Amino acid sequence: MTSYCDHCGRPAGEGDHEACLAARAMEPPRYCARCRRRMVVQVTMRGWSARCAEHGTLSG
Known part of the structure; x- marks a missing residue:
């Protein structure tokens, strides 16, 4: 399963x-790390x- 950066939305490994x-x-996250x-x-x-x-929902 690919995970994504929750700030920019690009794949976390790239x-x-x-x-x-x-x-x-x-800042709070902008993108879901699971589905982008x-x-x-x-x-x-x-x-x-x-x-x-x-x-x-996530919270912080």
Whole structure:
């Protein structure tokens, strides 16, 4: 099963994702790491939630 970068949406095994990892320290994920769908993200005062239509909700 292929996994994807949750910041840029490209396959996790291709290329360098150093910039993505740095951005993810400050931002919620944009893409589902399992299916590459763009997620619906909501940022609140206490954190964030990101919902994939296929795989459900993540929170941080």
